[in-house]
Amino acid sequence: MLVSILIGACSSSEAGTTASKASNSREATTDQSPSSSEQPASKLDWTDCDVGRNTQCATLQVPLDWAEPTGPKIGLALVRVLATGDRIGSLIGNPGGPGGSGLEFLGADPFSEALTRRFDTVSWDPRGVGKSTPVSCNESVPDLLALDPDPDTAAEQAALDQAAEAISTDCADSDLSLLEHISTVEVAKDLEAIRVALGDEPLNYIGFSYGTQIGQAYAEMYPKKIRSMVLDGVVDPSLGYTEFLLGQTAAFDASFEENVKRCEQAGPEECGVRDLGAAYDQVHSMVEEEPLGSGDSVLGPGELATAAIMTGYYEDGWQDLGPALAAGLEGDGSALRDLADQYYDFGAFTAYVGVVCTDTPPPDSPAAYESFADAAREVSPRFGGSVANELLPCATWPVEAAAAAAAVTAAGAPPILVIGNTRDPATPYENAVTVSESLESGVLVTAEISGHTAYGTNACVTKIVDDYLINLAVPKADPRCT
Numbered sequence: 001m002l003v004s005i006l007i008g009a010c011s012s013s014e015a016g017t018t019a020s021k022a023s024n025s026r027e028a029t030t031d032q033s034p035s036s037s038e039q040p041a042s043k044l045d046w047t048d049c050d051v052g053r054n055t056q057c058a059t060l061q062v063p064l065d066w067a068e069p070t071g072p073k074i075g076l077a078l079v080r081v082l083a084t085g086d087r088i089g090s091l092i093g094n095p096g097g098p099g100g101s102g103l104e105f106l107g108a109d110p111f112s113e114a115l116t117r118r119f120d121t122v123s124w125d126p127r128g129v130g131k132s133t134p135v136s137c138n139e140s141v142p143d144l145l146a147l148d149p150d151p152d153t154a155a156e157q158a159a160l161d162q163a164a165e166a167i168s169t170d171c172a173d174s175d176l177s178l179l180e181h182i183s184t185v186e187v188a189k190d191l192e193a194i195r196v197a198l199g200d201e202p203l204n205y206i207g208f209s210y211g212t213q214i215g216q217a218y219a220e221m222y223p224k225k226i227r228s229m230v231l232d233g234v235v236d237p238s239l240g241y242t243e244f245l246l247g248q249t250a251a252f253d254a255s256f257e258e259n260v261k262r263c264e265q266a267g268p269e270e271c272g273v274r275d276l277g278a279a280y281d282q283v284h285s286m287v288e289e290e291p292l293g294s295g296d297s298v299l300g301p302g303e304l305a306t307a308a309i310m311t312g313y314y315e316d317g318w319q320d321l322g323p324a325l326a327a328g329l330e331g332d333g334s335a336l337r338d339l340a341d342q343y344y345d346f347g348a349f350t351a352y353v354g355v356v357c358t359d360t361p362p363p364d365s366p367a368a369y370e371s372f373a374d375a376a377r378e379v380s381p382r383f384g385g386s387v388a389n390e391l392l393p394c395a396t397w398p399v400e401a402a403a404a405a406a407a408v409t410a411a412g413a414p415p416i417l418v419i420g421n422t423r424d425p426a427t428p429y430e431n432a433v434t435v436s437e438s439l440e441s442g443v444l445v446t447a448e449i450s451g452h453t454a455y456g457t458n459a460c461v462t463k464i465v466d467d468y469l470i471n472l473a474v475p476k477a478d479p480r481c482t
Contacts, residue, residue, distance in 0.1 A: 044078070044197050051079045052107030060197050062127075065181050066189045074178070076190055077131035078124045079103045085117035089227070091204040091469065092122045092194060094211030096233070098184075098355035099347025101130040110456060114466045119204065126214075127190060128182040128351040135178060135351045137171035144392070145344065148288075148301040150377070150385025161366045164392035171350055172398035179354045179399050187355075188217035195225065202227035204469060208453050209233040209427055210355075216435070219410035228469050232419040232461075233453035236431035238407035238438065241362045241394070242372055246379055247428055249387045252312050253380035255425035256280075258450065259311065259318035272323035279325040280308060280382070283336070292333030299333030299340075305386035307339035312425040315451035353393050361401040362394035369395035407438040415474045418442045419461060423450040443474055447481045454481070 049057035057079050064072045079102065080090070095105035102123030111121055125132040144163040151157040171179055191214060195203045203226045207215035212231035219229060239247065256277075263271035273279040284304055286292070291300040299307075307324065311317025324335035356362075363369040369392060376384030410416065416439055420432025429446070436442035447454035447461050454461040460481030467473040 046080070049079065051103050052081070052109065054081050055079050055107065056082070057103075060124075060194060062190050062193050064177065066186055072177075074127055074133035076124050076127065076133075076194070077103060078122065078194065079106050080120050080122040081106065081116060083116065083118055083120050087120065088118045088470065089120070089201045089204055090122050090195075090198045091115060091119035091206065092124075092191065092198075093205070094123065094126070094207045094214055096207070096209030096211045097129070097347040097352055098126070098210050099129055099349065099352035100210070101125050101347070103131060112456070112462060112466055115469060118470050120198075122194070122198065124190075124194060126182075126187050126351075128178060128354060129348050133178065135171070135175050135182070135348060135354055137167070137174045137350050138348070140166040140170050141349045145302060145349075146298075146300070149305065149389040150301060157370065160389060160392060161395075164389075165366075165396045167350065167353070167393045168396040168398055171354070171393075175350070175354075176398055179358070182351065182354050183358050184213050184217050184355060185221075185403075187214050188221060191218050192222055192225065204228045206230040206232065206455070206465070206469070208455070210235060212427075212435075213237055213359075215416075216408040216410065216439075219413045219416065219439070220408045223410050223413035226413050226416075228414065228472060230417045230419065230455070230465050230469065231432075231435065232455050232465075233424060233427045234418055234420055234432040234435050235427055236407075236434050238405055238434065239431075240405040241356070241360045241401075242375075243405075245387060245391070246376060247430075248426065249376045249379045249384050251425040251428040252309050252383050252387065255312035255317070255423065255450070256308060256382065258423060259321060262316070263318040263322050266318070270322075271318060272326035273329070276318060276322055276325065279322070279329060280304075283325055283328040283333075284382075286328070287333070292328065292331060293337060297334055297337050299328070299337045302386065303333075303337055303340040304328075305383055306343050307336040309383060309386065309425075310339045310343045313452040315449055315457065317450075353391060353397070354399070356391060357394035357397040358399050358401045360403065360405045362391070362397070364395065366392075366395050408435070409438060409440050411440050413439070413441050414472075415441045415443050415468075417445055417465065417468055417474075419445045419447060419454050419465075421447045421449050421451060421454055424452050426452045444478045445475060445481065446478050449482070 044058040046056040046058045049055050060076045061073045063069045064074050102125050106123040128135040147160050148156055151160055205215055213235040215229055215231050216237055260276040263276040268274045287300050287304055291298045293299050311321040327335050363372045373388040376388040418432050418436040420429040422429045436444035447458050455465050458481050
């Protein structure tokens with residue numbers, strides 16, 4: 001599933017029709033920090049825009065291929081809100097995804113008044129996303145999402161493979177040159193270009209979920225350019241494609257079981273059903289026979305699994321899932337479909353796939369991918385198929401991954417806050433522990449809560465982050481926020 005969805009604060013080498021895979025020309029995160037003069041000059045012309053309150057927008061031109069800085073350019077859409085008080089500098093934020101829009105993120109006022117008073121807050125749509133130069137090959141995506149992601153017949157598996165390959169083929173035909181250059185490494189180089197364009201001040205950065213992977217890639221390349229960095233809901237770059245998704249599958253399964261337990265404790269009057277697990281399985285049996293609803297509001301097996309997984313991103317997901325399942329048992333799947341749509345609407349699917357498929361090597365054929373999906377189903381019979389097969393286009397993706405998974409040390413960087421929720425299914429807590437230990441200057445902050453990411457949700461974490469970003473106050477030990 002998507003690495004990040006911020007709540008209220010965040011898939012053949014054997015295929016005959018898919019173009020042969022191009023090499024992803026991104027380089028590993030071992031660059032030396034370039035001086036500002038080595039970044040291509042680009043003027044930011046800020047104008048008022050209606051992204052949110054008091055927002056200004058600009059477009060930054062950057063190289064399509066950072067290995068050819070004088071070659072073709074693409075546009076990055078930026079947004080900022082000027083500091084209302086004594087300004088420290090710019091604070092750049094990324095909401096995750098991959099595929100999340102920074103313009104939408106900043107327009108939702110994600111930061112505290114303490115931060116907006118002291119910083120110009122800035123975000124951007126990463127390359128391939130939204131109002132930046134976008135990946136456009138999305139026409140075949142609804143066909144894949146409409147299928148059962150957990151096939152139990154050869155015909156269902158064949159349909160899933162065909163739909164996934166169609167996405168890969170469309171993207172190879174229309175967006176290949178951009179897809180060769182949307183890796184996290186290139187996005188991190190864009191972040192450096194943004195920093196320089198904003199005035200060449202030291203970087204203040206807060207990344208949520210996949211945004212933490214961007215932050216780590218930046219810190220590895222440009223450790224001396226950083227003033228402060230916060231990583232909230234942490235991706236562990238030492239995990240490969242299958243290892244990360246299998247861990248995420250286990251965490252979503254554990255999150256669902258926690259919701260089952262809390263629903264039982266609350267009782268049917270508050271939860272909506274007596275047994276959340278049994279209710280889910282019953283609705284699943286219903287939609288396997290015949291989907292509920294029609295048209296854009298249909299609820300099939302894929303939408304049902306996505307709805308349940310979506311509530312794992314919430315701190316109290318059972319409060320939404322229980323009543324929605326109760327309605328589903330009565331033949332009304334609209335509330336469950338609404339939950340699924342919250343997930344589908346978060347980011348651009350092909351931009352998301354384009355990054356994940358090329359950051360580290362996925363299973364590289366439909367047969368290999370089917371074996372991986374079987375392994376995910378062993379981890380979670382309910383959700384393994386959905387988590388794995390959402391990314392099935394990776395099996396036939398036209399751009400190969402060029403780098404293996406590797407831990408980041410960011411030698412020479414200042415203290416970096418690494419925040420993990422103990423019951424986070426999208427980026428399991430163990431990721432934060434591992435990253436805080438692998439970073440030379442990592443500082444762990446534990447939030448003993450459910451849900452995905454903690455800033456803006458947990459008052460303790462929010463205060464620690466604000467104090468660190470404003471005053472560079474670093475906790476002496478893990479504060480264990482509750």
